[in-house]
Amino acid sequence: MDELLPVLVARLHGVDEAIEVVSGSLAGAVKLLPVDPEPADQGLHLLELHARGLTRPLILLAEPVGPAKAGLYPLRVRPLDDASAQQLRAFLVNEELRAFLGDDPIVTPAGGRHTTTPVPAESFPPGSLDDPLLGRVLGGNYEIQSPLASGAMGRVYRGHQRALEKPIAIKVLRRSFLADPSFAKRFHREALAASRLDHPNVLRVIDYGEEPDSILFIVMELLDGEELRSLMHRQRFSRGRLIDHGSQICAGLAAAHDKGIVHRDVKPENVVVCTSRDDDGQQVETLKVCDFGIAMEQEGHGPARARITGGDMLWGTPEYMSPEQVRGLIVDARADVYAVGVILYEMATRRLPFDEKSAVSTMIAHVQQRPAPPSRIDPSIDAELEAVIMRALEKDPAARFQSARELRAALLALDVVAPVEPTALEAEAASRARMHQEAETVQAFAALNDVAEARAEAVALDPDATLGALDATLDPGEFVREVTILVGAAGALARRGDAEGATAIAARFCAIAAEPSERASIAKTGLGLLGDEVIQTIVRHLVTGEPRQRDVARQVLGAAGERGARVLVASRGEQDVERLARVRFVDTLREIGTRATPA
Secondary structure, three states, X not given: OHHHOOEEEEEEOOHHHHHHHHHHHHOOOEEEEXXXXXXXXOOOXXXXXXXXXXXXXXXXXXXXXXXXXXXXXXXXXXXXXXXXXXXXHHHHHHHHHHHHHOOOOEEOOOOOEEOOOOOOHHHOOOOOOXXXXXOOEEOOOEEEEEEEEEOOOEEEEEEEEOOOOEEEEEEEEOHHHHHOOOHHXXXXXXXXXXXXXXOOOEOXXXXXXXXXXXXXXXXXXXXXXXXXXXXHHHOOOOHHHHHHHHHHHHHHHHHHHHOOEEOOOOOHHHEEEEEEEOOOOOEEEEEEEOOOOOOEEOHHHOOEEOOOOOOOOOOOOHHHXXXXXHOOOEEOHHHHHHHHHHHHHHHHHOOOOOOOOOXXXXXXHHHHOOXXXXXXXXXXXXXXXXHHHHHHOOOOHHHOOOOHHHHHHHHHHHHOOOOOOXXXXXXXXXXXXXXXXXXXXXXXXXXXXXXXXXXXXXXXXXXXXXXXXXHOOOOHHHHHHXXXXXXXXXXXXXXXXXXXXXXXXXXXXXXXXOOOOOHHHHHHHHHHHOOHHXXXXXXXXXXXXXXXXXXXXXXXXXXXXXXXXXXXXXXXXXXXXXXXXXXXXXXXXXXXXXXXOOO
């Protein structure tokens, strides 16, 4: 067959682009590719894919389906035959797993890949070597069966607990985290804290451990449900369902708070709604609070400090962060109460209380602004429910419900009696506290703004030297301050039209966010704080920059997730985008993945 078909050669930038084409071939998709020579006709061709990182070209069948567009040819791609399709699937699994585990590939004589750490062969069933973890038995009891999902910390598999003959979920941590000597110790401490939470409204951690080849894993109950966020996108919540869901979330958090654990990242994505039948055969929904990955266990059940502009970490998601988290003050269980208030507001109105153009603006709004009463958005919301939501969203922790259990009681009492409104004295005290907080926050951001302008000048003159200083900043508090300044500097550079400087800052955040260190979380939050004007500048860089610069811009937009997708989609229709960057546009959206769906 090879001798009968003309050959096309496509030279790609890297393995990631080859993965996109191979994935498309398994679905018979059309891909726009730079090929040489020009296709001879509209019939079948052999397509050789070459890319940096591939030890040999990948071979596909390709059929031209239209004229070239900006030097790119639309080709419908597919495997040569069934055997070729099987090899291509193995290629995808190994590349994805290698990237997931953070391992360098070792090329075997057969062209396959395996992890760098040898694993006893008897721990794998026959035929499972496409993914070295499939079929692996961890801790002598937990068999990995199939992948379920991937996240920032690791991959989650469906598994089987042999001793009790029951399905489970197993999270395997990324190998890259093992480079941090303190990570294993921290992992065991946090897993131990989570395993102590045994409550119907909290995802149960069953076990955790470390294998001789340094694989860290957590064993959890297997949930059959849907994220609350997904339901909120599709459905409007009745008053009764809102009360039920809110009270269940509070019940799970109260159990954690009783153990001295503050979640600090309560949001709809971290709540799973499971549907089952009760004893009477009626359908019931059970909510599970998940992902205590950034939870802080308080020493002696005392308060914990969560710093934004100084200290050891940036915690939380801007839209759900309490004012004290934004300002880097002491946090306790009342920070989670505030986050539940945001969720209640969102379920009632289908809007966030604060949804500004940038993460920084949203965070400042949590400190300075009072949210619009829910009834102003939806007049059907009654005064009693509104009072509970607004009290949960008080800026001053002392004016809020003092515990998740107290908020739960107020929700459950809505159908009985109206909740007690804060007294006039409490309201006056809360007002004074708000004014004081607003003044402090304005002063802090104004001071940082002057420094950010100067840092923008330095980045514009010598980005490598200026950003290299960030790499050398090891003190967590100083690193937080530097990231905050660079966020402002990126905005200043974007306003000047300096796309290279703004992109360089975002790219440095991306690089540090991939480190196996505590600084990674801070850098990741820095990415989230970049304003839309910076993302827009990076989109222009993706369109008009040099090839190396385009790769950096695409990486940054992928890390920006939904915001990157939203700005990218908004750029459609611009002449340069339509003429130069259709392939880059599509590939970047695909790199962002499901997070691009809302856009």
